[in-house]
Amino acid sequence: MVLTTEEILRKVRELEIKSKKITTHLFTGEYHSAFKGKGMSFREVREYYAGDDVRFIDWNVSARFNHTFTKVFEEERELTVMLMIDTSASNLFGTVARQKKDLIVEMGAVLTFSAINNNDKVGVIFFSDKIEKYIAP
Numbered sequence: 001m002v003l004t005t006e007e008i009l010r011k012v013r014e015l016e017i018k019s020k021k022i023t024t025h026l027f028t029g030e031y032h033s034a035f036k037g038k039g040m041s042f043r044e045v046r047e048y049y050a051g052d053d054v055r056f057i058d059w060n061v062s063a064r065f066n067h068t069f070t071k072v073f074e075e076e077r078e079l080t081v082m083l084m085i086d087t088s089a090s091n092l093f094g095t096v097a098r099q100k101k102d103l104i105v106e107m108g109a110v111l112t113f114s115a116i117n118n119n120d121k122v123g124v125i126f127f128s129d130k131i132e133k134y135i136a137p
Contacts, residue, residue, distance in 0.1 A: 041073060042074075043072045045070070046069065053070075056072075079121070081112070081120055083111060083124045
């Protein structure tokens with residue numbers, strides 16, 4: 001069964017609407033951390049308090065204001081979501097109304113839209129039980 005371009009676009013729109021509805025209700029929070037850590041992202045300079053790590057004292061700001069200041073960093077939480085999708089014939093299992101491959105597509109779309117909504121990177125690896133050769137032109 002070969003789908004026309006209009007049918008494919010209609011299915012993509014339906015999937016996008018359904019997926020976005022699920023992701024906005026289930027995955028409302030972002031991954032970005034409220035914790036302050038030693039990540040790569042500089043957040044602010046604040047007064048030095050007893051017990052702060054002396055390695056993070058900002059000597060330039062401290063000299064300028066004649067008082068000790070320390071650098072505060074924000075932990076970075078950007079994720080890379082990798083989907084591994086089985087494309088073998090085992091995905092043709094199911095009922096007439098819904099097959100395993102349809103469920104895989106929906107789950108992949110929900111995870112992808114959720115990751116994109118949180119400004120995360122998404123990648124996909126397709127695998128099968130068949131070995132196919134690709135010869136570059």
